Structures are given as structure tokens and as C-alpha cells.
Amino acid sequence: MDRGLRDLKREATREALAKAAFELTRERGLSGFVTADVVERAGYSRRTFGNHFSCKEEAVASVAFGGVDDASAILAGLPADLPLLDVLLAVMKTQFTTDALVRMRELMAMARRYPTLEPHVLGVQQRMRHTAQELLGSVAGDRYPTVYVPLLFGAVYGAVMAALEGTLDVDLGGEYDPSPASMDYSSFLDITFDYLRHGF
């Protein structure tokens, strides 16, 4: 996606700002700091912050955007005629790593504390969904009806997010557990895809 050094620097700026905003939220809570604090920590100007994000919340949420980096690499290792359901399972296992999910989960936990954060967390999830869905669509080709891909992907993504939310409900009120020990991601995916494969 990124072509040259220019884009890399831009991304670095964005990530530095996002990281600073995220850490400040950890330390002082969402209302415990202002944008000026963020840019001071990251070493940029307030105006630059505005060039990248429209508000604090957007910056905080953006840290959980683990891009679907090297699509070609993942797909290269798969047989071209692999059923789409299995391709999707592979993508979900390799792209949505537990690391990415842990980050996302912490963000979702934050969103419970600070309601204004939630819409932007959902925005990040939406962008990730679109990215991965396009990836899946590119390998589906014309093997399946047009509704098949968004339907299938919507189902899987919805299930994963619902499950992730479920792990947040176990520790209500108190501090959240940054590691989702209550969910075995890999086996959860197996159960999910078993349902999808054979019906509910």
C-alpha cells in the first residue's frame, strides 16, 4: 500500500500520535488529558494532530487497526481451488492474530469505560472488515454467487466480534483483563466454522 519514504513518514507520524493518545488514555483516562498533551508527548504540533485525526477518540481507536498487510503472501501459500470457507478460516487464523485481538479487546474494554470512544472503535473494526472482505473477494472470483462472499464474511466477522465482546462481560465493574484468557481463539474459530460448514 505505502509506496515510498514519504508515506512511511506520514504513517509514522500518525502512529506516534495514536500511540501517545492511547497511552495517555491508559494513564489518565480519556478525559484526563487534552490534545495538547498528546502532541507534546509525540513531539508534533496541535495542528498536525488535526491533519490526521478529527478528535482524541479517533486517534485512540486507530491504534487497534492492524492492517491486512501482505495479502499476496498469505494467499500464495493456499491452493487456488481451496473452498472459500477454508480460505476464510486461514485468513482469520493468520491475519487476525491473537496479538491484534488483544489490542482490539483492550480498546473495546476502554470503550465501555468511555462511551464516546465506542463509535470510533466500531469505525476501526469496520475498516478492518472492509479490508479483509476485499481480500477474500479477490480470491473468490466467480466461483460463488455474488451474495456469498459478503454473507459469509459478515457472518464470520459478526461471530468473532460477538465472541470478543463476550469475553468482556466476564469481568464487569472491576479492572479488565488485558489478556483474553477466557477465550481460546483458535478453537473458537474451529467451532464457529463447524457451525458455518454444517449448519446451525
Place this chain on the structure above:
Amino acid sequence: MDRGLRDLKREATREALAKAAFELTRERGLSGFVTADVVERAGYSRRTFGNHFSCKEEAVASVAFGGVDDASAILAGLPADLPLLDVLLAVMKTQFTTDALVRMRELMAMARRYPTLEPHVLGVQQRMRHTAQELLGSVAGDRYPTVYVPLLFGAVYGAVMAALEGTLDVDLGGEYDPSPASMDYSSFLDITFDYLRHGF
């Protein structure tokens, strides 16, 4: 949900503000008006607006929140031992009416025009999802494993939203079509549930 007349009036205020914000977005675009214009049209004070919404976007998005109104009425007409999949199908057909979907679709179309709107549209979707999921969970009882309900519901909801988004892609660039003629909602649900029932 609402206790008395007091809550009704509060809701009326909220809805009046939301409606005004929504119409102003239609007429002038999201950046073509300020909160002062909204409260002037609705007949309230700027401060009151702040009591209900944290920003313009939230107000605009909230118009699409069609609450799952009378849960008991819907469920009363269903056999107690109806398989959950069929209960869900009934809920999706009666609660998520085409009217509600048309509103949601227009909002999603707006969100494409005005990116800052998107997170809040997703927030509304999220709230609707939770409401309906709780409703479903209340009738599931202990007939199914704990993961079954969120998994199933996540799948259906994800599929519906993905399909709804799909209808937006048909008219790219130009004006959007407020009526989703390209999607026959009822038969779409049938196809979706057929996949869920018998596997992908």
C-alpha cells in the same frame, strides 16, 4: 422500557432534535449547519442539545435507532419450543422492518458522503444489535450452549449489514436511491437462513 410521561417527553425532545439534525443534513449537508441551527429548528436551547448528544453526528445518526419495542408481543405469538433459528428469523422479519432498513440505508449512504458520520452510524447499529440480541437470549434459555446465541446472532446481523452495504455499492458516485429496490429483504432473509440452516 419507558416508565412514564416524563420519559416520553424526554424522548420526544431527543427525537425532535435528532430529526431536525437529520433534515438539516439532508438539506445543507453535514457541514452546512451548526448546532445552533438544529436547536433553533427544533425549538430548544443549545445547552439542551448538549444534554442529549455530544455532537451533531450523534444526533443525526440516532434517527435510525428503531427500538425493539414490544418484545413480549412478538414472542407471545411464537411457540415456546420453536427452534432458535426460526425465532430469530421471525424477529428479523417483524422487528427489522423494511421501513427501519430504509432509514438505516439512507443513513449509511450519508455516512459515505460525510466520513465523520460513519462511526456514529455504527454506534447506532451496535445498540440495535445488543437490544435484539438480549431479546433473543431471553427466549433461548438453556436450550443451547452459551456461545450459540451470540454466534448465531452475530452471523445474521453481520450478514444483513453486509447485504445492506452491498445495495449502496450499486449507485456509486451519484445520488443514492433512498429505496433499496435492489434488495428484496424478505427473500434475502430466506436465502441467508437457508445458508445458516444447511451450511455454506
Place this chain on the structure above:
DNA sequence: GAGCAAAATTGCCCAATGTGCACATCGATG
């Protein structure tokens, strides 16, 4: 009805935010 407590709305105020503009700087392209 009359009175009262809770809740909603309002006005005031000010820090925080969003954003247009002009300008300097740096990477990309040839």
C-alpha cells in the same frame, strides 16, 4: 386541587476543539 421532590431545560461562561489560510520543508519525479 396543593405541595413537594426529582428531573428536564435553560443561560452563562470558558476551556478545548476544529479548521481555513499562509508558509516552510522535504520527498518524489524527471
Place this chain on the structure above:
DNA sequence: CATCGATGTGCACATTGGGCAATTTTGCTC
């Protein structure tokens, strides 16, 4: 190395968010 476009910055200013206290409205009880 010369030019162009994109990025970061400083400044200015309208808009916004939200605390506080006063005021009105509502629901309930007598």
C-alpha cells in the same frame, strides 16, 4: 538540480463541550 506536490507548522477564529446554578416541568402524595 529544479520543479512539484504533499506534509508539518503557526496563527486566528468560529464552534463546541460541559460545569454550575437558576428556572420550569413532571410525577406523586396528601
